Amino acid sequence: MKIHPLALGTLHMTEEMLYGQGGSPDKVIDAPTWAVLIETENALVLVDCGCQQQPQVDPAAEHIYSFRPEELLTAQLARFGHTPEDVTHLVLTHSHVDHAGNTFLFKKAGIYIDAAEYAGALQDKAAYLAGQRPGAPLQHLTRWDDSLHFRPVEAPRTQLLPGITLVRFPRGHAYGFLAVVISGKPGNLILASDLAYTPDAMTKRPPTLVTDPAGYLRGIDLLRDLAEEFPGEIWYGHCPEQFAAIRDTTLEY
Numbered sequence: 206m207k208i209h210p211l212a213l214g215t216l217h218m219t220e221e222m223l224y225g226q227g228g229s230p231d232k233v234i235d236a237p238t239w240a241v242l243i244e245t246e247n248a249l250v251l252v253d254c255g256c257q258q259q260p261q262v263d264p265a266a267e268h269i270y271s272f273r274p275e276e277l278l279t280a281q282l283a284r285f286g287h288t289p290e291d292v293t294h295l296v297l298t299h300s301h302v303d304h305a306g307n308t309f310l311f312k313k314a315g316i317y318i319d320a321a322e323y324a325g326a327l328q329d330k331a332a333y334l335a336g337q338r339p340g341a342p343l344q345h346l347t348r349w350d351d352s353l354h355f356r357p358v359e360a361p362r363t364q365l366l367p368g369i370t371l372v373r374f375p376r377g378h379a380y381g382f383l384a385v386v387i388s389g390k391p392g393n394l395i396l397a398s399d400l401a402y403t404p405d406a407m408t409k410r411p412p413t414l415v416t417d418p419a420g421y422l423r424g425i426d427l428l429r430d431l432a433e434e435f436p437g438e439i440w441y442g443h444c445p446e447q448f449a450a451i452r453d454t455t456l457e458y
């Protein structure tokens with residue numbers, strides 16, 4: 206299989222959001238938002254799908270994210286000759302707008318999401334529609350309807366395809382979470398997504414915006430355990446330095 210990181214634009218996060226308490230709440234850092242495309246012989250897997258794409262960013266979300274035309278998800282898939290209809294498996298690490306914003310495009314794919322996160326997202330959607338939780342970050346959930354094929358993941362570990370395993374994590378950054386482990390030659394790769402925004406998160410303070418701070422720290426411990434079990438590389442959720450180094454690479458397994 207071939208693994209391609211897809212650059213999907215820029216999140217405008219404060220230093221405090223990205224690196225945790227003690228960071229400046231005013232200083233804005235541009236962090237990458239991105240996805241991972243996995244081409245296998247018989248399947249096309251996408252892990253996360255970026256912020257909701259529109260011809261232009263929704264004005265209500267402009268302060269949260271931005272992207273250039275070539276960073277549209279459809280443009281990034283087209284680089285490899287694919288359209289959203291070609292994707293057979295969409296894995297959502299969680300339901301947040303910068304990871305699940307374009308879910309509505311994938312009407313043919315099986316959509317894999319942690320079962321607790323799925324239930325929480327549906328509650329968020331209901332709260333948004335009732336006007337209780339207004340604002341751009343939940344708007345994308347209104348497009349989660351019966352035309353999509355959700356496959357809530359309940360087992361602690363699920364082999365999605367040979368060499369690709371979904372690992373459930375408890376409530377922490379979100380209501381629940383899926384990490385993806387890719388194993389085989391040339392080595393193990395853990396797609397940690399927002400279990401840890403940056404390598405710093407493995408040893409330092411928690412970010413401020415998490416559903417459950419104690420659960421988040423427990424998730425860091427579990428991620429360390431997973432990294433011991435599958436030694437190799439970890440790709441972090443929003444690390445500017447790491448993403449700059451991997452964004453134009455292709456890994457071959």
Ligand SMILES: [Zn+2]
Nearest residue numbers: 301303399442
């Ligand atoms: Zn994120």
